[in-house]
Amino acid sequence: MNAEExxxxxxxxxxxxxxxxxxxxxxxxxxxxxxxxLLKEKPEYMKAKxxxxxxxxxxxVMFRVAWEDDNGExxxxxxxxxxxxxxxxxxxxxxxxxxxxxxxxxxxxGFEQIFKNSLTGLPLxxxxxxxxxxxxxxxxxxxxRFCQAFMTELYRHIGPDTDVPAGDIGVGAREIxxxxxxxxxxxxxxxxxxxxxAYEWGGSLIRPEATGYGVTYFLExxxxxxxxxxxxxxxxxxGAGNVAQYAAQKVSQLGGIVVTLSDSDGTVYDPEGIKxxxxxxxxxxxxxxxGRIKEYAEEYGVQYYPGKMPWEIAEKLEKIDIAMPCATxxxxxxxxxxxxxxxxxxxxxxxxxxxxxxxAVRLFLENSVxxxxxxxxxxxxxxVSGLEMSQNSMRLQWTAEEVDERLKxxxxxxxxxAWNAAKEYGSPGNLVVxxxxxxxxxxxxxxxxxxLY
Numbered sequence: 001m002n003a004e005e006x007x008x009x010x011x012x013x014x015x016x017x018x019x020x021x022x023x024x025x026x027x028x029x030x031x032x033x034x035x036x037x038l039l040k041e042k043p044e045y046m047k048a049k050x051x052x053x054x055x056x057x058x059x060x061v062m063f064r065v066a067w068e069d070d071n072g073e074x075x076x077x078x079x080x081x082x083x084x085x086x087x088x089x090x091x092x093x094x095x096x097x098x099x100x101x102x103x104x105x106x107x108x109x110g111f112e113q114i115f116k117n118s119l120t121g122l123p124l125x126x127x128x129x130x131x132x133x134x135x136x137x138x139x140x141x142x143x144x145r146f147c148q149a150f151m152t153e154l155y156r157h158i159g160p161d162t163d164v165p166a167g168d169i170g171v172g173a174r175e176i177x178x179x180x181x182x183x184x185x186x187x188x189x190x191x192x193x194x195x196x197x198a199y200e201w202g203g204s205l206i207r208p209e210a211t212g213y214g215v216t217y218f219l220e221x222x223x224x225x226x227x228x229x230x231x232x233x234x235x236x237x238x239g240a241g242n243v244a245q246y247a248a249q250k251v252s253q254l255g256g257i258v259v260t261l262s263d264s265d266g267t268v269y270d271p272e273g274i275k276x277x278x279x280x281x282x283x284x285x286x287x288x289x290x291g292r293i294k295e296y297a298e299e300y301g302v303q304y305y306p307g308k309m310p311w312e313i314a315e316k317l318e319k320i321d322i323a324m325p326c327a328t329x330x331x332x333x334x335x336x337x338x339x340x341x342x343x344x345x346x347x348x349x350x351x352x353x354x355x356x357x358x359x360a361v362r363l364f365l366e367n368s369v370x371x372x373x374x375x376x377x378x379x380x381x382x383x384v385s386g387l388e389m390s391q392n393s394m395r396l397q398w399t400a401e402e403v404d405e406r407l408k409x410x411x412x413x414x415x416x417x418a419w420n421a422a423k424e425y426g427s428p429g430n431l432v433v434x435x436x437x438x439x440x441x442x443x444x445x446x447x448x449x450x451x452l453y
Contacts, residue, residue, distance in 0.1 A: 003039040003046070007032045010051045021104025023329060027111050027354060028055055034436035037425040042444075050444045057110065059083040061157050062103065065131060067149040069142050079150050081129035081157055081165075084110035087446035090161055091127030092117055092382060092389075094168030097175065101130045108329075109168075112353055113382070115439030116375040119414045122386035127163055129154070135170050136290075147178035155183050160192045160392065166385045167196040169328070172242065172287075173208070192392030195385035204388035205400040206407060207381075212246025213404070214380015214411050215324060215351045215372075216254065221415035222347055222370045222431075231255030233346070234319045236310040238262045239327035240286050240293050243351040243378070247324055248274055248282075259317065262327060263293040266306040270296075271318060311336035314343050326351030334359035341367050350374035365430060376418050376435035383410045 001009070011032055015025050032051060039045055061081040068074055080103060083091045093113040096106075110128035117124040131150060135143050158165060167176050176196045183193050190202075197203035206213070216230070223229055233256045237244050240261045248258045252275035260269050261282060274282065274296075281299060285291045297304035305313050311332050314320055320343050325331050329352065337360035340348075348364055349372035350356065356364070356371075364371045384407055391397050398406075415431075421441075422434030 003036050006039065006046055007036050007051070010055070013052075014055055018104065018107070021107060023108035023354070024104045024111065026358065027108045030358065030432070031111075031115065031436045031440065034433045035440045038437050038441060044448065045444055048448055050447055053447065054085060054114065054440075054443065055111065057082050057084045057107065058086060060103070060107075061129075061154075063153045065133065065146065065150050065153065067142075067146045069145075070139055077131050077133040077146070079129070079131045079153060080106045081127060081154060081163070082106045082110040083127045083157070083163055084125075085114045085443060086125035087443050087450060088118060089123035089125045091163035092124040092166070092385065093126055093128040094130075094166045094381075095171045095175075095179075096128075096130035096168040097133045097135050097170030098130070099132055099134045101132045105329075106130060109353055112375050114443055115436060116379045117382055117386075118439040118442045119376055119417060119435060120379050120383045120386060120410055121413060122383065124382065124386050127165070128168075129165060130168065130171075133170075135175065140174070143175060144178045147175055148182040151179045151182040152186065155186050158183075158193050160389070164192065164385070164389060165194055166382070167242075169241070172196075173198060192389055195388045197388070199397070202388075202392055204384055204391055204397065204403055206403040207384050207388055208242060209246040209249070210384035210407060211243045211351065211378050211381035212248070212326070213250045214383065214407055215243065215247050215326070215349055215377050216250040217380070217408050217411040218372050218377040218415055219322065219324070219347065219349045220254070221412055222349065222372055225419070225429075226370070228346075229254070230322075233257070233321040234259055234317075235322045235324060236260045236314075236317065236320045236340075237324045237326055237351075238267070238310050238331060238355075239325075239352065240282060241326070243381075244324075244326040245279075245283060245286065247326055247351055249279055251324075252276075252279065256322070260310040261293055261296070262308075262310055265292050265294060266304055267308050267310050267313060268293050268297045268302055268304050269310075269313070269317060270300065270302040309336070311340060314339035317343065319344055321346045323348045324351050325355035327355065328352055329354045330357050332356040332360045334363060336360065337363040341369065345369050348372065349377045351378050353378070361432065365432070371431060373432045373435050375439060376414050376431060379414055380407055380411055383407060
C-alpha cells in the first residue's frame, strides 16, 4: 500500500469510527493529506501507525455538570476534556463554553491543538475541553456556580504537569477566575493549573492580547514575502471578542484600517476605521456591558448588517485587502471567498480555529492569495500561555516588553518553519501544507522516541 492509499484508508476508518463528527473529520483529512509527502520520506511513521495513534485521543473525559440558577432551578449541562497528545509535554488547550459544544467539536479543536502547540517550539502537549453551557445572558452568580460545579469534576484530571487548560470562546477572565478559585479550594495548592489568569495572581502580561497580536505579527511575516506591510491596508475582521479586539488594535497600531467587526447578531462596517476612541468603545461594550455590536453602529452612525458576517457583504465594501476571520469555525464559505477575491483580496490570516471551509482555502491558494492557517497564525495565545506556565514554575513575572518580544519571535519562527517545510516538500508558498508537516514531524518523532504508550 502506497502513502496515498494508506492515508485514505486511515481517513475512512476514522470517519466510520467517529460518525457525525464533521469538524473532526474535516481537520483530520486536511492534516493527513498534507503530510503524505513526509510519509514517503519516512515510512517508519506508517510502520509505527503514527497516523492511527495521533488521531486517537489518549483520553476522553465526559461528565455531568449540575448547577442552580438565581431562581433556584436546577440545570444539567455536559462537560468535556479531551486529552489528545502528550508526546511534547502536558496537555494544553482551552475550555469553550457555548451551546454548540459537543464531543466532535472538542475533538476537532484538540486535534488542531496538537500541531499548533508543536509549532510554538514549546514543551506543550495538546488537549481541549468545554461545555454546552451558554454564559450569555447569565448573571455573574450563575456563571460562578456553573464554573464551580464544572471544576469540581475537572480538577481531578488536570494540574501543572498533567493538563493545563486556558480560556476559549465563552471563557474569559471572569470564568478563569472562578475556575481557578474552585481548583485552589479543592486541592489546597496555589499552582499553575490554568492559564489566562489575572496578572495580580499569577497571570502573564500580554496574555489577553496574545492571540490577536500574534495573528497580526504572523500577517506581517506573510506580507514581507511580497515586500509589503500592514500600513494602509484595508482589513476586515470578524468577531468582537478577545482575538478580534486585539487584532484590531495591533493592525491599527501598524497603520492598517480595520473596517468591520461582528458578533452573532450581525456586522458593522466603518470605512473610517475602528481605532482610538472607537476601539475603546468596543472594549467597554463587549467586556464591561456585554452588549451587542449593533450598538456601535448606533453610536457612530455607521452601516449595520443584521445576520451577516463581513465576508457575506464583501461586494458592499469599498475594498478588502486583508481578511482576518476571528469568530468561529467554517465561517468563510466558497461564495464568500469569491466575493473577496473579486474585491482585491491580498491575504487571509485565520484568528479563529478552522474558519475557512476547504473550498474557500482552495480558492485562496489558486488565486495567489496569501493564506495563514489557524494552527500557525493563531498560535500566539497558546504560546503566551506556555510562557505563563514558565513564569509560574519560576515564581516570577516578565515585563510586557519581554513577553511581547518573545511572542514576536515565536510567530516569526512559526512562519519560517511553515514556509521552509512547504518549500522542502514541493508546495512552495502553501503555508497549510508547511504548517501541517512542520507541526506533525516534531510530534511524530517524539512519539517514535517514546515507544508505544
